[in-house]
């Protein structure tokens with residue numbers, strides 16, 4: 001029962017997070033340096049409140065619920081770790097979007113945000129990788145050297161800790 005609630009929370013939060021990562025670059029790219037103050041103010045409010053009150057909290061909830069799911073479902077599998085690497089990239093892209101939101105505010109409308117296309121391409125590709133990994137759960141060979149899994153029974157190259 002708890003598993004269903006945590007997974008539901010995870011999926012609801014990640015839908016909001018991913019939708020925000022697609023919407024924010026599109027909204028930011030609508031800014032024109034020559035636009036009226038009223039339009040600029042509206043765009044600033046949408047992007048600032050969208051990022052700080054919706055998209056970032058959704059990311060935190062998605063990650064917290066996902067972390068709990070790892071332990072509830074005991075999924076310590078290579079596909080899960082590959083998924084975490086891709087999620088790390090999504091977090092980096094999230095920060096990049098936040099950086100553009102801040103630049104828009106600090107430069108008082110004189111900053112022209114970059115085109116949304118390259119950012120959206122990377123964001124969508126990363127989401128596709130994450131979804132493919134979690135839904136297909138592909139068998140990824142364990143690439144760690146065997147000796148890392150076996151106790152070597154060696155002493156630490158240090159003196160014993162003084163008591």
Ligand code: HEM
Pocket residue numbers: 010011014018062063065066067069070071073075084087090127130131134135
């Ligand atoms: C640090 C971030 C994340 C962690 C720790 C995490 C972890 C997990 C875990 C442990 C499960 C349960 C897997 C299972 O029941 O077999 C799960 C399910 C899922 N995750 Fe995540 N996840 C994270 C982020 C994401 C993101 C960003 C997406 C999408 C872009 C995503 C999409 C999904 C989906 C669709 C499921 C349901 C899969 C199913 O029931 O078969 N997750 N996640």
